[in-house]
Amino acid sequence: MFLFVHVILGCILYFFPGLGFLYGICVPLLGLIYVILTKNKNNEILQVAAYTIGSEVLLRMTNGVLSFEFAKYSLILFALLGSFYSGFSKKSILYLVYILLLIPSIILENDLLRMTRSIYNQIVFDLLGPITLGIISIYTFDKKITFAQLNGILLSIGFPILICSIYVFLYSPEISIITSVESNSSFSGGFGPNQVATALGIGMFVFFFQFLLRSKTRIHFVINLLLFSFISYVGLLTFSRGGIITGFVACIALLLFVYINSKDYGKRKAKYGFIYLITVFIAILSLINFQTNGLIEKRYSNKDHLGRLKRDKSMDRKELAKEEINLFVKNPIVGVGVGNGNQIREIKLGSKVNSHDELTRLLAEHGLFGFLCILILVLTPVFLFLKSKENIFLGVFFIIWFLTINHSGLRIAAPAFLYSLMLLKVSVKDERFFI
16 A cells, blocks of 8 residues: 555656655654654654655655755654653763764864855755764664564655656656766756665665565565566666665675575575576666667776776766875874865865765864764674674665765765664564574
């Protein structure tokens, strides 16, 4: 029923895009009412937050939000509300320290009395994602949920992404117009391909998760496989690689972690899942390669439309990361200051270039404090996994988070939320796969 409703919503929002604003109001408002009525007795806050971050890119492309960063603000509000109802673990103080470590470079490397609106906006742009991650992590740290609840959280992310994929599919023109290997907004719902592909890559993972672990009947099996295939197809047509590669790697990681942590039945399902994944992906790639006269193959092999190996641009993501590491080496204590990395690149290149890598941005703009932030972000989930292994999906979420922040930073709220899922304790003792 929910699946059917969201398919219809995707069609409605395409034909009546003005309703996107109404949908955008309903998402946080109904979520807030739901949490208040349930008093968060079963961590309903996580489902509401999941649906919010799943709908973020869709609402951005349909102008359905009052604020471009509505998802991050909503996530902070929901996390605070959840903490009010359900409390938080004292162990989560690490993430309070992480948030506090973001402050010194604002104060020490910015003239607060002469701050312009553009600099203020850049500081908010750079810090809102990390702060959101810290606050939602404080809430989720050490919380206990069941496998069924985790599945509900993932579906809450997946349903609005399904709406997004339907909207993008209907919005896209004839494939024959593609003559370049560059990503473009025509096949991304008129919006930024990077963010759309990031969302669709997460959607690929969600529905492959359903296909592998929640297909209890043949009908579920077919539906989940078709949804995974459809979102993969739409995602590949964006010609934006980062999000789609992340989604595919996440599916491989899921198969690996299920195989390692399950008994005979789960291992057998993981083997068959791998065969289905590779077969479907090769089939979709072959279809798109035929439809685009080989352009998708050239795109993923880093060639131009004539088949020539593309040269690195003066400030592509790799060069940008190198530049930020150099800024860290030159300013190792407090960095160049929040938002100042962008200003330095504008002076050097003549145009603003936002960071794509959250880790190198932390180093460049926060210096030693940023390095300590990275240690907290990376070592805490690793320590939790080595200590108890109560969340067998921790490694999968880590891979999604790490790959996403390395090609898209924290521009959308999804990686911050997916990071927080690593800190949960997920009980799988009653699941057939793992007993």
